Amino acid sequence: MTDNRPRILHFICSTGFYGAEKWILALANNIDRDKIESELVVTREPENQDLVLTSAFKSLQLPAFELPMKGRFDFRVIRSLVKLIKERNIDVLHTHGYKSDIVGVIAAKLAGIKCLSTPHGFEKTDDWKLHQFIRLGCQTFRFFDLIVPLSVELCNDVRQYGVAEEKIAYVRNGVDLTSIDFRLPSSNHDGSGRSENMRTIGFIGQLIGRKNVADLLDVFELVAAENPDIKLVLLGDGDAREQYEKHASQLSVHKQVYFEGFQNDPLSYLAGFDLFVMTSTLEGIPRCLMESMAMGVPVAAYDIPGVDQLINHGDTGLLAQLGDKPALAEHWKKLLWDSETADKIAKNAADHINEKFSARRMALEYTELYRQLSAGEIYMAKEAIS
Incomplete structure (x- = not known):
């Protein structure tokens, strides 16, 4: 392995072991480790003590970390995330979900690294407070270096939040x-x-x-x-x-x-x-x-x-x-x-x-995105993949 591999930190506020969690595992399991280093950080919240994703990620012989988070939003976790990013020499923070988008984009900017978000879907809820948090998460898209939705429909949804076209790249979803x-x-x-x-x-x-x-x-x-x-x-x-x-x-x-x-x-x-x-x-x-x-x-x-x-x-x-x-x-x-x-x-x-829809094909496309994003060549990568 070479020493100049981009180091990617996946960040998710996990609520179980569903689509987004499986997606992270599929990508990490299929990406070429000679080219990309994958790590994971998950928030540990009071209502979610059984973090299956953490143990599953570690079973792939990959580093995984947990950050304590009190309540639905605990902005003190931003400081912990910035510290982890610097300690692990992370090049790109890859977020998954509205909560990790909000916390992650702030932490990435403070740490001075690139950040990428993959929207896995947009939840509809009657909970007014939760709806506002989700909306806030979507508003953060404009501040990411790249948004990579899982579907064409999600690409269209992202555009509604004012994300510049050159910041949107579509990589088709994949299954392991x-x-x-x-x-x-x-x-x-x-x-x-x-x-x-x-x-x-x-x-x-x-x-x-x-x-x-x-x-x-x-x-x-x-x-x-x-x-x-x-x-x-x-x-x-x-x-x-x-x-x-x-x-x-x-x-x-x-x-x-x-x-x-x-x-x-x-x-x-x-x-x-x-x-x-x-x-x-x-x-x-x-x-x-x-x-x-x-x-x-x-x-x-x-x-x-x-x-x-x-x-x-x-x-x-x-x-x-x-x-x-x-x-x-x-x-x-x-x-x-x-x-x-x-x-x-x-x-x-x-x-x-x-x-x-294989994860192997998806991993190849993400390898190029990660490489060019970390090298400051992301617009070339988007043009090549779109």
């Missing part, structure tokens, strides 16, 4: 294929449209408003009312979990719905799903959807920006218009009981993810 084993869903089917085992419909993600899990539960009731040999398994946690559990309890098929909470190894569950489903109203490029497609699990979702970059209707999955629950229910049925269609779509989807 090294941890994924492909399998065809019909391995549990007997070819007659019936299954030797109960069909399992699955969802993985945060239980928050924009995931719109209420619609998912309603669609499940439409399907399960006619087909009692299916169950719905939901992995994840969030501030809307109690609301969704109450909604599920009122369904006629509530005994077939299982809220399993947050799981450290969701891929082990995903491997047992016959169908992966989403009913989100807002997404970036959903990682759980990419993982499902890469594993050969057929997928069905609402047709929204971000999701439409992964699913080509009828080819790599099935899409229904946002809010059209009866249409989505019919898609679920087709993928559950038409094994020929399910297998074809699953194979096409896996090929699509391997070709277009």
Whole structure:
């Protein structure tokens, strides 16, 4: 290894182990360590004592640190972050999320280093105070050296906050294929449209408003009312979990719905799903959807920006218009009981993810961004990658 490798510090105020956390791991695991040094710092907050990301990052034999943070915002952490940046000789601070954007851009400027933000999505909330914090985080984009959204739609969102065009670079999201084993869903089917085992419909993600899990539960009731040999398994946690559990309890098929909470190894569950489903109203490029497609699990979702970059209707999955629950229910049925269609779509989807959305490809593009950003050549990098 050479001594002039750019040293990158990923900074996130983690609330669990979801899309952004997995994205950081995928990038760090696939980037060429002979060219880039990757490190991680996570805030440790009172309500989040189980920082899975820290231990997972260390398992890659990479340095990871935690900074105590009292309450939703503790600006004393800025001083701690500046100190860490200087001690570790960091060249570029890479932030993930509105809170880390606010704290990170200030710390980077004080430390005199370059800073880059990757927006993973914009949360919609009824909490006025939280909404203001998120808005403040978005306003900081103008002060970063580079903003690298995960999707074309997110690029358009970033422009609305007054970010100069030359500061926006688009690098397509990627999934770490090294941890994924492909399998065809019909391995549990007997070819007659019936299954030797109960069909399992699955969802993985945060239980928050924009995931719109209420619609998912309603669609499940439409399907399960006619087909009692299916169950719905939901992995994840969030501030809307109690609301969704109450909604599920009122369904006629509530005994077939299982809220399993947050799981450290969701891929082990995903491997047992016959169908992966989403009913989100807002997404970036959903990682759980990419993982499902890469594993050969057929997928069905609402047709929204971000999701439409992964699913080509009828080819790599099935899409229904946002809010059209009866249409989505019919898609679920087709993928559950038409094994020929399910297998074809699953194979096409896996090929699509391997070709277009691998973390290896994403890491190569970020390697060039990091190198040129640290060398002051970022506008050349943007032109080359766009």
